[in-house]
Amino acid sequence: MRERTQLQTNLDRYHGIQKDLDDALTLIELGEMEDDEDTVVEGEQGLRALKDQVAKAELESLLSGEADSNDCYLQVNAGAGGTEAQDWAQILLRMYTRWAEQHGYKVEYVEESDGEEAGIKSATVKVSGHNAFGWLKTESGVHRLVRISPYDSAARRHTSFSSVWVYPVVDDTIEIEILDKDLRVDTYRASGAGGQHVNRTESAVRITHMPSGIVVACQSERSQHQNRDHAMKMLRARLYEAELRRREEAAQATEDAKSDIGWGHQIRSYVLQPYQMVKDLRTGVETSDTQGVLDGDIDPFMQASLASKLTGTERRGETAAG
Structure with missing residues (x-):
């Protein structure tokens, strides 16, 4: 919604500038046709005011960095x-x-x-x-x-x-988007303790997040579905931690550059x-x-x-x- 509001504000400003330009040019044209010097002067004043407005809008359009709009x-x-x-x-x-x-x-x-x-x-x-x-x-x-x-x-x-x-x-509310195409899901028969059902079926799940190389696995639950859900939670947590670490490293690099x-x-x-x-x-x-x-x-x-x-x-x- 914030991005939409920003885009709408920019569009409104653009259309406003276009309208003011057309109005100023129309005034100058009418003044020249009717030999009305006051009307021509009014149109020229509008153009000068518009020039300052456009210069400010042009400068603000340069604020396009990822965090420029932030507090x-x-x-x-x-x-x-x-x-x-x-x-x-x-x-x-x-x-x-x-x-x-x-x-x-x-x-x-x-x-x-x-x-x-x-x-x-x-x-x-x-x-x-x-x-x-x-x-x-x-x-x-x-x-x-x-x-x-x-x-x-x-x-x-x-x-x-x-x-x-x-x-x-x-x-700090980090959106972790995980695409199915980025995942490799392997199922296998659990090993070790866990009971006859767990050991007899391929209920264990290993998920590999290919872009990051992070691998998580779960075999603690009785069903493959439960293990997959648990593994996905683990993957989200790992990706969240990795993002926090990346931010900390970037902040430290910035601090070191002071x-x-x-x-x-x-x-x-x-x-x-x-x-x-x-x-x-x-x-x-x-x-x-x-x-x-x-x-x-x-x-x-x-x-x-x-x-x-x-x-x-x-x-x-x-x-x-x-």
Whole structure:
């Protein structure tokens, strides 16, 4: 149902864009025929508004990853910098909370560890809403802050780091689809204890799941039908466990790929002194409206990063150089 709703929303948007385009072109055509400049201007304004709408729709159409439409967890960890870094971690968390609320997402606190003097050591929030992971996944990485520290009595400039990690919420209700064509079922006469009936008939069942190579067998029941049912339950359990193990291995591989929270690994720099500038080191997008960014206006960075990741134009070399 969620997939159907998403497809219907996309279709409705497409038809809406088509209708708005036809209406704008019709207005321009009528205005030119009747020499009505106001009507022409109205049609041109409609086209300009439509251009922005189409650009946003085009970008959202890039959110086609397997988990892009999922809710997500966003984790912030203070890095090098002590109290200053812990305060920076809290500022980052507020920035993402503001962004989520501005876009109609629901934010739930999962875990928070307070700093020793101020800020937070770490925090995890769950962000719920359509494409939450698709948008926020571009924010994973190290974020660098340069400012005059309010915790330094000498009012010196400090550089602090905090990391952001975003991962999708995965439904634990795993659907195990077992196709008959993938199974080889062998029956055989049970051995060992079990009584005369069990030993005399071919009631034991061995099932081989050919795609995975998993083999299960059951001979504890009196009838072949009962043993088959029991064996199928065992097979489902084995496949479920294998899927959980695969997920854990993938999660561990992702964890191992995390960078150190420090200099040379940042994806974005936020400079508040001696000048005002926020710059994404992957895409080159920058702005002097630092307060707007810290209040949640991070769409330009997310859009540029998403587009560059999907088109392969991300400037990876600048991440370390920055």
